Amino acid sequence: MxxxxxxxxxxLQLLPQKALYWPREKTLLIADIHFGKVAAFRAAxxxxxxxxxxxxxxxLDDCIAKTHATRxxxxxxxxxxxxxxxxxxxxxxxxxxxLNADLELILVRGNHDAHAGDPPIEWMIRCINEGxxxxxxxxxxxxxxxxxxxxLAGHVHPAVRLQGRANDSLRLPCFWFGAYVCVxxxxxxxxxxxxxxxxxxxxxxVVAENQVIEMKAVD
Numbered sequence: 536m537x538x539x540x541x542x543x544x545x546x547l548q549l550l551p552q553k554a555l556y557w558p559r560e561k562t563l564l565i566a567d568i569h570f571g572k573v574a575a576f577r578a579a580x581x582x583x584x585x586x587x588x589x590x591x592x593x594x595l596d597d598c599i600a601k602t603h604a605t606r607x608x609x610x611x612x613x614x615x616x617x618x619x620x621x622x623x624x625x626x627x628x629x630x631x632x633x634l635n636a637d638l639e640l641i642l643v644r645g646n647h648d649a650h651a652g653d654p655p656i657e658w659m660i661r662c663i664n665e666g667x668x669x670x671x672x673x674x675x676x677x678x679x680x681x682x683x684x685x686x687l688a689g690h691v692h693p694a695v696r697l698q699g700r701a702n703d704s705l706r707l708p709c710f711w712f713g714a715y716v717c718v719x720x721x722x723x724x725x726x727x728x729x730x731x732x733x734x735x736x737x738x739x740x741v742v743a744e745n746q747v748i749e750m751k752a753v754d
Contacts, residue, residue: 537601538740538747542712543671543685548602549710549740549747552594553720555687556602560669563604565595566676566689567612569647569723571624587724588627594722599635607638610689610719611645611665611676613654625655632658643667645676645690680715692721694728695741695750706730710747712738 537556538549548556555564570588598604632640640660642648653662665675666683673684678691693711708720711731720742721728733739739750 536746538749540738540740542717545671550598550601551742551745551747552598553708553722553742554595554598555710555717555719556598556604557672558602561603561605562669563598563602563607564610564687564719565607565722566610566719567645567692567721567723567726568609569612569721569726570614570628571651588624591723592627592631595631599638605637605639607640608669608674609640609642609660610674610687611643612647612689612723613642613645613660614648614651629655629658641674643674643676678716678718686716687719688716689719689721691718691729691731692726693718693731694720695733695739696730697741707741707743709742709750710740712740 536551540547540549546558548558550556556562557564568591570591640658642654642660642662644662644664654660663674665677666681667674668684671684673681673686675681675686675688676690678686678688680686692708694706694708697705697707706728708728709731710720711718711733713734714736718731740747741750
């Protein structure tokens with residue numbers, strides 16, 4: 536179940552698939568999808584299961600079906616590395632792109648993209664550097680304030696640690712809205728997470744069991 540919030544003068548939807556939807560612009564924002572990461576690790580001899588690209592695209596299709604988005608903005612780290620350019624990964628995405636040719640795709644180059652290189656030109660993805668604005672928002676990969684607008688970014692794969700009464704704990708991915716920057720959770724699988732320390736006034740929304748829940752305000 537998605538959660539609708541009002542932020543920076545705009546209505547936004549936080550999706551349990553770990554994506555953000557901006558209805559006025561019919562724009563879906565995705566951070567850190569890391570296509571080909573599992574393929575790169577398997578090529579290095581690590582016995583990870585195949586199919587991560589397919590799983591990611593199925594979740595992406597689910598987001599599109601639920602929102603009717605006409606544009607997708609990838610907030611960096613689209614391809615994991617040059618080793619991620621496996622034939623299976625590329626052929627799977629090429630087919631998906633053919634089936635979704637009407638979608639506008641934008642990639643904000645991240646640190647992994649700098650090493651992996653831009654996607655093939657036939658995928659029709661407009662690649663940009665950090666700092667382009669749409670409405671009140673500044674598109675970025677690295678979560679740093681920018682005078683040009685409120686920043687939407689990724690990079691750190693944010694999560695929060697919840698402590699149970701039996702001294703157990705659970706780490707959950709989250710959307711982290713600060714004063715100047717929102718950090719989206721990583722969309723990709725096998726990406727790991729970083730436990731964030733929200734400041735007073737920040738808003739944090741955890742993704743748990745197919746729903747998005749706002750945590751209590753930090754005092």
